[in-house]
Amino acid sequence: QSVLTQPASVSGSPGQSITISCTGTRSDVGFYNYISWYQQHPGKAPKLIIYDVGSRPSGVSNRFSGSKSGNTASLTISGLQAEDEADYYCSSFTGSTTWVFGGGTKLTVL
């Protein structure tokens, strides 16, 4: 079961927008619309911020948005804030009725 590919790190200044990519295959990201994104602060459990490609759970800021094109999903964070500094993980449903995660991206707010 392959890990989805994410950039190791991204950075941006407060107020800017950044995008994190998540590349899979035709068997996972490219086939299913069950793509999720998680935010994880140090020492904390991951928090779901996007599900089903672009939907937000209740209480999650609308500064977070998700999309998908082909085998690549993307998370965009607009109006960067210091509190957004964290690790971000994508995940996708797979054909084996389980899920696979990306390797994670460390977001630094400059």
Place this chain on the structure above:
Amino acid sequence: QVQLQESGPGLVKPSETLSLTCSVSGGSVSSGNYFWSWIRQPPGKGLEYIGNFYYSGSTNYNPSLKSRVTISVDTSKNQFSLRLTSVTAADTAVYYCAGTGDDAEYWGQGALVTVSS
């Protein structure tokens, strides 16, 4: 609000079996509204999906762990469990349990399990 709490030994010897339990409150493990999962994260590394089960009774495992993993449920205690056999140092990780609904997901705080003699 659904809450989950992992429990179990924090230290397991190589070649032995790792066993963890996830206690669920505010929701039912037999609910058709959720599926229940185990995920792990080695220190300083990324997340790895271990497996899940659905209310229908089906269980699904990461193919790379399938030969060593069992997920079971105890509806009378509203708990589900993870069993990982023949552990090595590579199985040292924080183990999380999670419950996923249609538009929400809840995670436990995580339990660190170290494999060492």
